Amino acid sequence: MSSPEWTSKMVIVALLITFFTPLFFTLFVPTIANETEDPYAEQISELEEQYYLATGNKPTATTEVWGLKGIFTPFNGTKYSYSDDGWIYSERIDEYSPFQYTAQSPTGDAQTYYKVKRMDNGLYYYITKPSVDAGEIVVAKPIHKDENDKNSEIIGYDYKDATLYTAVSMDTQHPSTVFFTTTNKHEANGHYYYDFNGYRYSFSPLRSFGMNVNGNVTMVEPNSTSLNLIWYQYATNYGIAGQLAVNAQDQGVSYLSAGDIVRAYNPNVYSSTFDMVFGSGIPMHLTIRLDAYMMSQYAMSVEDCFNAGYWSVIVSSDAVASSSIQDSSYDFSLDNIFDTLKNLFTFKITEKYDIPGWEGILASLLITMPLYAVLIAVCLSNYYLLILVALLGVIQMIASGLQSVGNWWPF
DSSP states (O other): OOOHHHHHHHHHHHHHHHHHHHHHHHHHSOBOSOOSOOTTHHHHHHHHHHHHHHHSSOOOTTEEEEEEEEEEEOOOSSSOEEOTTSBEESEEOOEEOOGGGTSBOTTSOBOOOOEEEEOTTSOEEEEEOOSSSOTTOOOOEEEESSTTOTTSOEEEEEOTTOOBOOSBOOOTTSOBOSOOOGGGEEEETTEEEEOOOSOEEEEEOSSOEEEEETTEEEEEOGGGOEEEEEEEEETTEEEEEEEEEETTEEEEEEEEEHHHHHHTOBTTTTEEEEEEEETTTEEEEEEEEEOHHHHHHHOOOHHHHHHTTOEEEEEEEEOBOGGGOOSSSOOOSHHHHHHHHHHHHTTOGGGTBSSOHHHHHHHHHHHHHHHHHHHHHHHTTOGGGHHHHHHHHHHHHHHHHHTTSTTOOOO
């Protein structure tokens, strides 16, 4: 039987461990940026898969692949709207089908056809799929005004299982014949626009992440961050112009010529990847993938394939690991200490902090084992309290093993 003095010392040690362990995590270990479930997890996975197919390289933790969030017409002086990234525009194209994939092929045959539509999550999904080389494309299901009449008016689409539009082709009928440059930038009411014609394709990240902006690690907010691409055909100059906005701050313009794309073409993956550098050195990566079907079916050269619009673009950027983000990664508060204690007790600490799983298990054992040791020591003098120890163990087991099932655990 333990002495009261020994039991008191054990209680003090256990209390110190119980208090200082979550305090240590709160002060010195960076939290994971997105602790809650990512609403775009499935779409990010689709973008990363397309990135792998286009480049032959698997995306890493420092690779952020961006999705198409809008296709816009330039400000025409009358009708206009504002977007969160700072742009003024006249119209957003919500249903889109590149002309070169709806017209006749180079030999006059019926050509591939597809159409995509911007859904209420801000991304584009297939509503019709190509007639050839469609792969595993699943189209969004139309929702009819009369659910019993498939010929009735379509009032929406169910895109739950539909394929995301990940490899974006630019329309041959809407290039810009006005050269896109910073000298043609205009500002009004805290927003801005550039002179161009044709379509502007706006890509954005689907989650917040750390980016090296002019030497500083900055948390990028998806809705106000965009890479805007314009396919220009000006006199004898052909290529892609890009403008980057980070958290609604214009980072300038960069260019990629058609000659660059042709020279860097890699026939093994039908693509080439380039850096477009903005501001004081912010790199964005463009992967231009030529249409393998058109090249093989009609023996088109790289240059002819690009000029005819039979190519797609994938946008990616460099992300900074969460452990390098200092400003918002540490949250010292009583609520956070309690939350950390709960996660330690339920062996969920690796879901909150940027640490390997085995280290999280050791941290949970560090706080759990002294607690049980003290409780058992106290129960040696009060055997009926062992029921409470057993009950606590059952609660911990249930909370640790079943918390993720339906997320029902309320504490």
